[in-house]
Amino acid sequence: MGGSPLLLTIMITLSAFFSETESTSFEIVNNCNYTIWPGLRSTGSSLNLSTTGFTLRSGASFNLSVPKSWTGQVWGRTLCNESSTGNFSCFTADCGTGKVECDGNGAIPPATFAEFELNNFGSGVDYYDVSLVTGFNLPMVVEPRGAGSNHCISSGCSADLNGDCPKELRVAREGSQGTVACMTPCTAFNNSRFCCTGEYSTPASCSGTVYTDYFKQRCPKAYTYAFDLTPYANQTTFTYSCATANYSVVFCPISLPAETQAETPAKEPTVSEQVPSKSKNHTIMIASIASSAGIIIFILAVVAGLWSSRRKRQQG
Structure with missing residues (x-):
């Protein structure tokens, strides 16, 4: 027996209402003076999002509805192009799928990325941070907003580390003097001291180096290496928390010249020159x-x- 049209309408309306209240709004903003290609990856048992990668022009924003208990990462890819055969690739933070959508793949280092764990264990509390653990390619901040964000702290790195990246960590485009990304010392040297592995696999034995100090001085509100426990303000770690908030993920929060990402030569001094x-x-x-x-x-x-x-x- 068919149901009442009125009852069916009410059920659809209520379903839409509860679906909306059970989601978190992400606004992804590109303040860079060049196009970027954000990538998104769901981790753990989180549901896949409606998109895992897209094009975002300079000055544009993109609104995304995220499940209330979502866990995952957001990052920005740069210097992307599509070949004559249709293969899509990016010079920094590529996800290796050959197309704009990342389809569950993460960013290839070096990459600045934001990590989210929303509604941790059903508590209504969100955890988030901006990480430089795999390196740096773009300035990026996470800003809580909305009714639940009154006492929440933004996280991220608004400085352009490519401009004075230590010489031994620089990533440049072929045939160019410009620095487009900054590696971690772990990637550059593959040494257990810099990777916090082997005999350096505890917080006590891997307390940071001159390189992690370089990242921390310029980005005090970002997570800079595996055992970065240096507090900021009232935080005991660099994983921040907020309840019932929505979020803005902003690339280049301080607008940069158009040529900064691609062609500006790295400035001195390097870390070796500081010591x-x-x-x-x-x-x-x-x-x-x-x-x-x-x-x-x-x-x-x-x-x-x-x-x-x-x-x-x-x-x-």
Whole structure:
């Protein structure tokens, strides 16, 4: 027996209402002066989203409804193109599917990415952070918004680390001097000390290096390496929490020149230059001595000239 049309309408309306209240709104914003291609990946048992990758022009935004208990990652890909055969690829943070949609794949390092764990164990509390653990390719922040965000803290890295990335960590385009991404020392050197593995696999034995200090000084509200436990404000870790909020994921929160991402040469000083070696100090000392000797010789020459002139006047 068929149901009442009125009852059916009410049920559909209520279903839509509860579906809306059981979701979180993400606004993904591109403040960069160039196009980016956001990627999204659901992790654990989370349902797949309506999109896993798309194109986002400069100045544009994209609204996405996310399941209330979603767990996953968001990141931005840059310098993307499609070949004549239809293969899509990006120079930074590519997901390797050969198309705009990432279909469950994550970002290939180096990549800046945001991590979310919404409605943790049904508690109504969301956990989130912006991670540089796999490197950096784009400035990025997560900003809680809405009624539940009054006492919540934004997380992220608004600085452009590509501009002064340490020389040994730079990633550049072929045939260009520009730096488009910044590797972690773990990726660059594959050393257990930098990767927090082996004998350095505990917080006590892997407390950070000059490289992690470089990331932390510029991005104090981002998660910078595996055991980054340095507190910010009242936080005890760099995983932030908020209840019943919606979120804005903003790329390039401080607008950058159009050429910054692709072609701006990396600036000095590098990390190695911030920690001078003995040979460098020795060079500085030699230069100082040479400079002082030159001044002394000049003074002696002036004194000799004056003495010679005075003697000639006396003889005349």
